[in-house]
Amino acid sequence: MLYLVPTPIGNLEDMTFRAVRILKESDIILAEDTRTSTPLLKHFGIDKKLFAHHQHNEHKALSEVIRFLKEGQQVALISDAGTPAISDPGFLLVREAIKEGIAICCLPGATAFVPALVVSGLPSDSFVFEGFLPVKKGRQTKLKSLVNEQRTMIFYESPYRILKTLDELTVYFGADRLCSVSREISKVFEETVRGSLLEVKEYFENNVIKGEFVICVHGNS
Template sequence: MELWQQNSFSESYTQGRLYLIPTPIGNLEDITYRSLRMLKEVDYIAAEDTRQTKKLCNYFDIATPLISYHEHNKEQSGRKIIDLLRDGKDIGLVSDAGMPSISDPGYEVVVEALEENLYVVPLPGANAALTALVASGLVSQPFYFYGFLDRQKKEKKKELERLKKLMDTFILYESPHRLKDTLSLMLEILGDRSIVVSRELTKKFEEFTRGSISDVLALYEEQGIKGECCIIIEGSGEEAKEEEEAWWKELSLLEHVQQVMDKDGCSSKEAIKQVSKERNIPKRDVYQAFHVE
């Protein structure tokens, strides 16, 4: 990244600013005074779903024109936003709920604006992950935010295998109709750890379900699930980390490479590189053991 400094409120800056404006994740009272002011002051609001944002604008008497920016038009609409910023127009970027670009559209247009040395100004506000984390009762720092897992079972398994190694608390988002399947895979791959499933955050029916993965899954097998879910998962801890690192110690170099190939479905070249890194030995030694010995 090229070195440059952004003085966000410099009076000498003449082009438009891209404001990242968080919106409530449920309770409309959670919007900040500053967010309301900026939504009224910007020239345009770029919205993930203009119909949803229009409801918010109507509630707070905001008359700012809306333009569409979502996953399926982000290239064309992103270019339009950049052109408007170049013309000196201020744009407020919002998602349907929460912070733009966190499991929502926004990242690409932010990168494009920064590449052209346009100012990007973030506002603080509502976020489901942090809201759930601080009430979870699990270790709140350090933590790792992952967001949504892949919808395909095969890919989801691979993602959970990688997350299994994390020592720290981690956070997932999940839709209600996929929650049970995801919990089943988590139990299979992560083991029976402590988790907290939060849903309907900040709304009238806000709910936190705390317990082991197996107990939470059993409960939801009997209950219906509504509302987007945020899952806080206990990390593996030091002991599990050491066990994970030690699995190969009784193996020869050849056996180690072969098991990595079988486990990860990778080529011998990739496996040799991984074994070299895990054992902290030269790659040529692993190559020699695999191809010659």
């Protein structure tokens, strides 16, 4: 069995009882960054074989992981935070496991965009998750393709590009388009700023920029 196990995006109390049990029962744990995951596993008393599984080695590691699974070993995949395969490694492994007829189970749990959308005050009955915008090639094309999107749009962004992204969203979607930006979700300094794209951009130009960001933008109505 291949398990995809969500891990906390902030507060360690967000870890589920089931997630802890599955990790303790697994023979092998695949982690996006072992340096990040080791303290988490130690906190919950989990002592298992830990292998790095990230975007730079997941292609090469596929055959070995599939071999482990075919041998009857229970493998769990975790990312640095949140649910594997959501803007994190996991898709390739899941696709290969399906091809090989291996059973897969994804536990429900932490995903940053869900709480950000719920507290945004923007329509949540229909939305589109875009994850991280392309850093360079294809970035402008992607933004242009979303100009007439009517559903609420959700983006992930790092603290290093948040101002650039808000500026570009203002240019393409209009300064008055409503949005909500959440950062440090489930952590001590969690914050959500709501308003027009221009207002939110100006806020972060004059305040602390720290943590990972989730941007929710109202669709074109």
